[in-house]
Amino acid sequence: MSFNTISVIGLGYIGLPTAAMFASCKKNVIGVDVNQHAVDTINRGEIHIVEPDLDMIVHAAVTEGYLKATTVPEPADAFLIAVPTPFKSTLNKESDSEIPEPDLSYIKKASEAIAPVLKKGDLVILESTSPVGATEKMAVWLAAARPDLTFPGPESSYSDTNIDVNVAHCPERVLPGHVVRELVENDRVIGGITAKCSARSVELYKTFVQGECVITNARTAEMAKLTENSCRDVQIAFANELSIICDKLDIDVWELISLANRHPRINILQPGPGVGGHCIAVDPWFIISGQPNEAKLIHQARLVNDSKPAWVVNKVKHAIADFLLLNPNKSVSDITIACYGLAFKADIDDLRESPAMQIVGEISKLNVGSVLAVEPNLKGLVEVISGVTMTSLSSAHSNANIHVLLVEHSQFIEADKPAGIIIDTKGIYK
Known part of the structure; x- marks a missing residue:
């Protein structure tokens, strides 16, 4: 038929x-x-x-x-x-x-x-x-x-x-x-x-x-997709954990990974502010929930990646303290923070499970003067997060004191580096 x-x-x-x-x-x-x-x-x-x-x-x-x-x-x-x-x-x-x-x-x-x-x-x-x-x-x-x-x-x-x-x-x-x-x-x-x-x-x-259409049974097909994304999650967790270690040791993690990847059998992924999307951030939990006592490595990788947004927010708090130290005549209410990117990955508009969304939401609660967000893939400047002003890239560069790069959108890579304190979670300004 x-x-x-x-x-x-x-x-x-x-x-x-x-x-x-x-x-x-x-x-x-x-x-x-x-x-x-x-x-x-x-x-x-x-x-x-x-x-x-x-x-x-x-x-x-x-x-x-x-x-x-x-x-x-x-x-x-x-x-x-x-x-x-x-x-x-x-x-x-x-x-x-x-x-x-x-x-x-x-x-x-x-x-x-x-x-x-x-x-x-x-x-x-x-x-x-x-x-x-x-x-x-x-x-x-x-x-x-x-x-x-x-x-x-x-x-x-x-x-x-x-x-x-x-x-x-x-x-x-x-x-x-x-x-x-x-x-x-x-x-x-x-x-x-x-x-x-x-x-x-x-x-x-x-x-x-x-x-090629490869035939298997239904259970193996279901597990195949979960396995693919859980593998990526574990690999990203290694990079994210490495970035936290390198930050404490004052080592450029992106340079380190570039050097390590020169080994013919090493291919370390790039760290970021967390893991988002409807697959990698979700699918490992399907395995963990079914076999919680056996999926120990998969579970730990999820915990590492889920904790990265809080680490980024903490970096922003330190940046606020640094700004006030450098500008003793200013107060917290004088600070403008610009956040670049809301999608869960580069050059798309998908906000599902986005760590950037989580981070910007937490930054908006820090009681600074203004929090700006730039997301070139969303149509118009409609408010996406309460208390956060959507703005253009040029306006954010001009008005912000602290710049938080969360997504490596092509527009951000092609633009000049902004002036002020920069927290670069994607290494585009390395």
Whole structure:
């Protein structure tokens, strides 16, 4: 059975580009999202997120009639679920510590929303980053909502011959700012609950994916994405911990890393103000929550990276003290602090789990005269954090006494170094 109509549930940073890629291949695509503003924007042929080249693809797809958005699921041949999987804090009784637990309520709601329009022969793929076992839970939720259809069971209790709806997991593996290219070029990990579920998923993704579609089972596919991001988190934690040690020893950490990386088998990452985004800052907790006593290194890396924003704020407090020491006629209320960057990484507008947002929020509580923020990737100068004034790069350079570089946006790299006290968490002024 061919895939004539494809539905993508969740039109965010992953769902919308995925929908657009299918539509660019002349497939009829129905995008579904609870955000009416996002739906209306897409139906005008525009996008509500920042992602290079995506605006042109969406505009063409909508204009040609291959892509439409709605708030209510409609019948299709394949359904891709790309909704958020946030986490919530719960107490681990064995360690008496707060460990975030994955919140699967969005996946469950999406499953229940598409269930009424499912038919025999359909394919449902979970793309949302998920803890191990989530795809099997989704199949159970779908089966409960549609007892007239058969779905693959958690232990593959159904044979491929009598399954009405195939279910699989295929995690996204793309870099914000390069999503369009990487959706096409990157390899995909396909984890079907049964062999036919996997085969059908490969058939679907080969509509536009040029990378290899590697087949495994659903649990391994789920764990693969968590492993990739946990590995990065551990590597970043090493760099962040190294930066704190070097600060105490009066060593330039960026020079040190550059020298160390001259070794042919060493590749240390760059430190920063913390770790943000919807993947690296979140996914390790899915492993930790499932195996809290075994995931010791992964857990410690999370603690190191989560503590870095507080370290940066402490550096700002020391900078305030230094300013007052150098300017005895000034008071704290005379100080203006400019913070450069709010997104979780360079040259995007995504604020999810951003350490920069956390840092700027804490700086705003220091009772200085004024706190400015520069984020060139956000449209307009709309207040993002209470008490923080959004401003231009030139205005921040001219008016601030203390400059806190948090994100290495290209605009900051290309600009001259500001005058005053500088806290450079990304090493662009090294």
